[in-house]
Amino acid sequence: MYSYYSPYAFLSFLLIIIINLFVDLPISFCADDPNYLACNQPFKCGDIENITYPFWTSDRPENCGHPDFKLECPDDNSAEIEFQSQTYRVVSIDHDDQKLRLATTTSWENNCPTDNISFPSNGLRYLDPLNQNITLFYQCPFIPELAATNKFVCSVNNTNENYFWRDSVGEFHPELSRCKLNVTVTFNQTLFGLGSQLNLGNILNEGFDVLYAVNASLCKECEGSGGACVYDRDTAQPKCFCLDGPSDGRCLTNRPASQPTVQPVNINIPMFLGEDDYRYTSCNSTFECGNIISVEYPFWGGKRPSHCGYPDFKLECLEDGDTRIDVNSRFRVLDINQENQTLRLTRRDVSGDLCSLRPANTSFNLDKLHYAPYDVNFTICYGCPSTNRSPLSCKLNNSDLFTSIHTAISSRLEQNPFYTSCRLCIEIPILQEAIDRRRFDPLIVEDASIVLEVLRDGFDVQYDGNVTYCSDCKNSGGQCGYDWTSRQFNCFCTYGFELTKCSVEGKGTYA
Numbered sequence: 001m002y003s004y005y006s007p008y009a010f011l012s013f014l015l016i017i018i019i020n021l022f023v024d025l026p027i028s029f030c031a032d033d034p035n036y037l038a039c040n041q042p043f044k045c046g047d048i049e050n051i052t053y054p055f056w057t058s059d060r061p062e063n064c065g066h067p068d069f070k071l072e073c074p075d076d077n078s079a080e081i082e083f084q085s086q087t088y089r090v091v092s093i094d095h096d097d098q099k100l101r102l103a104t105t106t107s108w109e110n111n112c113p114t115d116n117i118s119f120p121s122n123g124l125r126y127l128d129p130l131n132q133n134i135t136l137f138y139q140c141p142f143i144p145e146l147a148a149t150n151k152f153v154c155s156v157n158n159t160n161e162n163y164f165w166r167d168s169v170g171e172f173h174p175e176l177s178r179c180k181l182n183v184t185v186t187f188n189q190t191l192f193g194l195g196s197q198l199n200l201g202n203i204l205n206e207g208f209d210v211l212y213a214v215n216a217s218l219c220k221e222c223e224g225s226g227g228a229c230v231y232d233r234d235t236a237q238p239k240c241f242c243l244d245g246p247s248d249g250r251c252l253t254n255r256p257a258s259q260p261t262v263q264p265v266n267i268n269i270p271m272f273l274g275e276d277d278y279r280y281t282s283c284n285s286t287f288e289c290g291n292i293i294s295v296e297y298p299f300w301g302g303k304r305p306s307h308c309g310y311p312d313f314k315l316e317c318l319e320d321g322d323t324r325i326d327v328n329s330r331f332r333v334l335d336i337n338q339e340n341q342t343l344r345l346t347r348r349d350v351s352g353d354l355c356s357l358r359p360a361n362t363s364f365n366l367d368k369l370h371y372a373p374y375d376v377n378f379t380i381c382y383g384c385p386s387t388n389r390s391p392l393s394c395k396l397n398n399s400d401l402f403t404s405i406h407t408a409i410s411s412r413l414e415q416n417p418f419y420t421s422c423r424l425c426i427e428i429p430i431l432q433e434a435i436d437r438r439r440f441d442p443l444i445v446e447d448a449s450i451v452l453e454v455l456r457d458g459f460d461v462q463y464d465g466n467v468t469y470c471s472d473c474k475n476s477g478g479q480c481g482y483d484w485t486s487r488q489f490n491c492f493c494t495y496g497f498e499l500t501k502c503s504v505e506g507k508g509t510y511a
Contacts, residue, residue, distance in 0.1 A: 045072075046077055145175075161401075476503075
């Protein structure tokens with residue numbers, strides 16, 4: 001049997017190879033990518049080290065960070081940042097939790113503020129829920145009811161009758177209206193000092209926490225693979241740059257910069273000649289970790305690259321077999337019900353005893369996550385006045401703990417007069433079923449272990465990630481994914497990608 005090869009077909013195939021030799025020649029064949037070289041190293045500013053994207057300084061190219069997060073380094077001991085013409089001192093940077101601790105540039109050891117201290121929030125930066133406002137009242141008459149609990153020492157205009165009032169408590173004490181001056185100060189409530197009087201100098205110098213949102217999941221994936229995050233002004237999003245140029249989320253090679261090696265030329269033979277699209281192949285895998293198995297879109301992590309899922313839905317498999325997700329705060333994933341689009345989460349700090357529980361509200365990014373209708377709020381209060389409610393056996397900073405339940409997840413503590421008299425109250429979502437099953441009254445429970453059991457059962461959140469599109473894509477033979485640059489759903493097919501589902505004809509986009 002004879003075969004006949006058309007010379008035109010052979011010449012066409014040869015032309016494709018020649019074109020790809022020149023078009024797809026890697027940058028590393030000649031030199032390392034300049035964006036990578038400029039931005040791949042962490043830097044130091046003042047006494048803060050290992051700083052990376054979204055921060056940058058005048059010593060680095062502007063695209064090494066987000067325009068709103070430029071740092072100034074006036075000396076070896078201080079770092080500063082400006083938001084809306086107000087300069088703040090940077091106390092610390094937590095890249096893992098995407099958190100800045102800021103304070104004013106004034107030292108308050110021997111002074112007291114006479115101007116309001118606040119922070120301008122926007123879509124990229126916003127105050128941590130742990131922050132609170134206090135109002136400082138100066139030049140007041142003597143107020144016996146507040147002298148033991150609400151007085152602080154500070155000389156303003158030669159008077160020492162000064163009082164503070166926490167805004168969360170509610171309306172001011174009527175006698176405070178007789179004070180000559182008042183200012184409002186934002187602070188982190190964990191610095192307040194439970195059971196003690198106000199240490200104003202410490203609170204003002206330690207500052208308050210600000211959360212920032214700049215697609216950190218992409219940068220973690222990029223930097224973890226040896227790449228550098230660079231700000232793309234066209235899309236207003238971070239982009240991953242590797243030694244050989246930009247990538248779609250992570251670097252495939254990790255050789256040292258400027259290493260004099262010559263890599264093989266990448267010949268990009270079209271998919272119709274036999275090779276499936278790499279995105280289709282890579283997203284065909286599932287996330288597996290301990291009892292969390294067979295997880296697909298919108299999640300990514302493990303063997304699933306970043307283009308296989310929604311940016312905020314990265315899963316991490318820890319050494320102990322637990323699965324973790326980072327949505328503003330880190331949570332342990334107890335279960336994923338992909339049919340009902342439900343995540344069961346629990347706080348990471350409930351693995352210890354109740355005394356080691358961080359006194360902080362549970363919060364997460366609500367853009368694509370929503371509390372389930374059967375969640376309720378579990379409230380723990382510290383430093384409450386004498387009451388007929390029984391405190392738990394566990395104490396924190398010599399302060400009894402009291403618990404209660406809110407039947408609505410959106411309820412506000414300020415509406416209940418009991419809570420407003422406590423030093424600090426936090427809310428943690430739980431399952432109503434967890435309480436019903438144990439048949440206990442949270443108002444009189446005295447066993448901390450029961451409280452921990454309820455907290456460890458977690459709470460449910462419902463997620464959204466264009467799952468309807470994903471069903472259409474899967475039914476057409478494709479694999480679901482996400483374009484982080486255009487911020488839209490993609491259906492990866494054997495021949496390329498489509499916006500919703502694979503075509504019968506097998507014609508799509510090869511970019």
